[in-house]
Amino acid sequence: MTGDVAAFAAVFVALFAAHSVGDHWVQTHKQACGKGAPTVAGRLACAMHVCTLALTKLAALAAVAAVTGLPLDLLPLLLGLAVDGLSHYWADRRTTLARLAERIGKGDFYRLGAPRPGTGDAPHLGTGAYALDQSWHIGWLFVAALIISA
Template identity: 50%
Template sequence: MGADQAAIFAAVAITWLVAHQAGDYWVQSDHQAAHKGGPGWAGRRACAAHVATYTATQAGALALVAWVLGLALDPLQVAAGLAISAGTHYIADRRTPLRRLAGWAGHGGFYARGTGLASGAAYLDQSWHWVWIGVGALVAAA
């Protein structure tokens, strides 16, 4: 990866991390937040709707940043990076897969500690999102 690609990676990563905060907290509806981890199709639909608005927030933010900074981005690579972010976001926000992964990794106790946004579950959720945003940004910049 050359210096230009490294700069693009940095721009994409920070843009998507900023957009993540907006999409995960400001753009997400109360209904989506309350039901995205719920059982059955209602939970799946709420999570899919959240991930759709979240991903649109990331895409819109990157389009703006790319336009302002004149970034040369490959649309297919950006789409692949967004798909990584969206798919892994859905997995985490369905709750059960992340809880199982935490248990498998020896972090089940931490996952279960606390309540709401002051819980191990919330911290592991956010760190999972950040890791995959970084991977997606790398794919978008490669």
């Protein structure tokens, strides 16, 4: 049982670290700005972001496996990354997560710190939309880690 817990912990940590790097450093400016657009270009920008993010997570998991000897079975690995990728794409299309926040009574928090009308700026970087976005992703990283380490 200890090995199973250690495997889950190693997988989750790798996914979490890779998520942060992939979501903030690997994602291009064009992807970040365009992925929520209600167009084919927006859907493609989001899909490309999710692909580069999945590759970043795969590289982190491969590094953990190489250094620690952690066995990774192909089917759970692919399934876990697919679940994570689909959930990430869903949230990063923007309107989907915003609608969910409204439906569950988190709309005011989602809009917290949003750009001021007519300015395009934000008074600070910590917005409710960003907090809900990242917590959504981290929750799905947990699910993906469960699948991959099962």
